Amino acid sequence: MSTLPEGxxxxxxxxxxxxxxxxxxxxxxxxxxxxxxxxTNVCPVCLGLPGSLPVLNATAVEFAIRIGxxxxxxxxxxxxxxxxxxxxxxxxxxxxxxxxxxxxxxGYLDLPDGTRxxxxxxxxxxxxxxxxxxxxxxxxxxxxxxxxxxxxAGVPLVEIVSGPDIRSAxxxxxxxxxxxxxxxxxxxxxxxxxxxxxxxxxxxxxxxGEDAPFGTRCEIKNLNSLRSVQRAVEYxxxxxxxxxxxxxxxxxxxxxxxxxxxxxxxLRSKEEAYDYRxxxxxxxxxxxxxxxxxxAIGAALGPMPAERRATLLALLGEGASDAQVDQALSAVExxxxxxxxxxxxxxxxxxxxxxxxANELAGTGAAGEQLPEAxxxxxxxxxxxxxLSATQAKAVLGDLVAAGGGDPKEFAAQRGFEQLDTGALxxxxxxxxxxxxxEWARYCEGDDKLAGFFTGKVMAATKGQxxxxxxxxxxxxxxx
Numbered sequence: 001m002s003t004l005p006e007g008x009x010x011x012x013x014x015x016x017x018x019x020x021x022x023x024x025x026x027x028x029x030x031x032x033x034x035x036x037x038x039x040t041n042v043c044p045v046c047l048g049l050p051g052s053l054p055v056l057n058a059t060a061v062e063f064a065i066r067i068g069x070x071x072x073x074x075x076x077x078x079x080x081x082x083x084x085x086x087x088x089x090x091x092x093x094x095x096x097x098x099x100x101x102x103x104x105x106x107g108y109l110d111l112p113d114g115t116r117x118x119x120x121x122x123x124x125x126x127x128x129x130x131x132x133x134x135x136x137x138x139x140x141x142x143x144x145x146x147x148x149x150x151x152x153a154g155v156p157l158v159e160i161v162s163g164p165d166i167r168s169a170x171x172x173x174x175x176x177x178x179x180x181x182x183x184x185x186x187x188x189x190x191x192x193x194x195x196x197x198x199x200x201x202x203x204x205x206x207x208x209g210e211d212a213p214f215g216t217r218c219e220i221k222n223l224n225s226l227r228s229v230q231r232a233v234e235y236x237x238x239x240x241x242x243x244x245x246x247x248x249x250x251x252x253x254x255x256x257x258x259x260x261x262x263x264x265x266x267l268r269s270k271e272e273a274y275d276y277r278x279x280x281x282x283x284x285x286x287x288x289x290x291x292x293x294x295x296a297i298g299a300a301l302g303p304m305p306a307e308r309r310a311t312l313l314a315l316l317g318e319g320a321s322d323a324q325v326d327q328a329l330s331a332v333e334x335x336x337x338x339x340x341x342x343x344x345x346x347x348x349x350x351x352x353x354x355x356x357x358a359n360e361l362a363g364t365g366a367a368g369e370q371l372p373e374a375x376x377x378x379x380x381x382x383x384x385x386x387x388l389s390a391t392q393a394k395a396v397l398g399d400l401v402a403a404g405g406g407d408p409k410e411f412a413a414q415r416g417f418e419q420l421d422t423g424a425l426x427x428x429x430x431x432x433x434x435x436x437x438x439e440w441a442r443y444c445e446g447d448d449k450l451a452g453f454f455t456g457k458v459m460a461a462t463k464g465q466x467x468x469x470x471x472x473x474x475x476x477x478x479x480x
């Protein structure tokens with residue numbers, strides 16, 4: 001929820017750069033890989049050496065069209081331009097981009113709260129290199145020296161520009177989260193903000209009331225987490241309001257977000273389009289994908305996050321708690337709902353499937369995403385049938401992820417996981433109750449929270465081999 005003073009309204013538009021998940025760069029055959037040794041994935045084309053010529057990556061075009069269709073855009077004939085400016089991270093001193101004729105335009109994105117945010121354009125361009133400033137503050141001003149890595153120069157990007165339709169910092173975060181989920185679902189990008197695959201620039205202004213003219217905007221560059229998006233937008237809006245209420249004016253400029261300090265700082269005065277000196281790229285012909293190709297790409301797109309949310313929530317049912325609904329939404333946001341759906345289709349309960357995905361599988365990162373869905377489903381069926389306790393199932397899941405899949409029965413056998421028979425469990429329950437008479441008396445008098453206490457004691461005594469459901473049933477039976 002926004003903390004803006006009463007009577008003030010913020011206006012936010014986001015520009016999101018997403019790297020495309022191609023094998024090679026946009027105009028050359030250099031590898032598109034994150035984390036390689038600096039300046040090893042370079043060639044005369046992406047370094048802009050004399051005589052080199054760009055050749056457009058066909059897969060990048062397909063991925064750009066996927067993004068446009070997923071965002072309900074009109075896919076149009078487009079052209080490339082040279083965006084000229086001097087900056088050390090761009091070896092050609094210009095960036096090949098799309099200017100007045102983008103490949104995608106006039107789309108929209110619906111947020112989970114029902115708000116529709118217009119997509120003005122989603123155009124193709126090449127990424128820049130990466131500059132590291134050493135010494136001082138880590139910024140270019142005051143640094144002792146700077147290092148440039150051109151591995152990223154030429155990596156294919158799509159820049160997605162929203163309309164100024166976002167009205168709170170929470171909505172800005174929700175937009176970035178929903179867009180990331182759509183990008184991943186389209187297969188065009190991995191959406192890994194921590195690796196720079198998706199970067200957000202936020203344009204923020206404030207005004208007095210919803211019907212007042214837009215104020216002067218400031219752009220916050222290169223926000224690389226959802227948390228940073230929300231914090232930076234909120235801070236910048238409050239900064240502008242404080243300045244205006246003190247009688248000052250807001251200058252249009254580009255600002256840097258300092259995550260540690262929780263503040264924005266002036267980076268440079270805001271450039272306008274004429275500062276960049278665009279002119280048509282003479283070495284690339286206009287791009288005009290056939291209608292048949294666009295239709296085929298659209299037909300191959302799978303369901304987008306909104307549809308997948310609706311599917312998973314319907315399977316959970318109306319009796320799901322708020323926490324369980326949040327788990328389902330989290331599974332979709334992280335692109336892991338396919339595991340829950342596979343387990344549900346195999347016969348596992350929806351609530352159990354969603355909980356294991358959101359609470360355990362989500363924490364395993366990229367390795368968990370590679371786990372075969374059938375193996376995950378088989379594990380949950382074992383847990384549902386009582387062959388494994390919840391604790392044991394979680395341990396086996398960790399083994400499956402580490403191994404890249406396998407038969408959960410074999411992993412369970414390797415760990416020596418066997419459910420206690422009824423007689424053995426009854427004996428342990430009796431021993432635990434006898435050892436804690438005061439707690440048992442309180443439980444019998446109605447202190448149901450102590451069920452967790454006794455379950456924990458039984459699990460410890462059986463080294464996790466007891467079935468939690470059976471333990472709870474035993475406790476209730478003895479309580480009478």
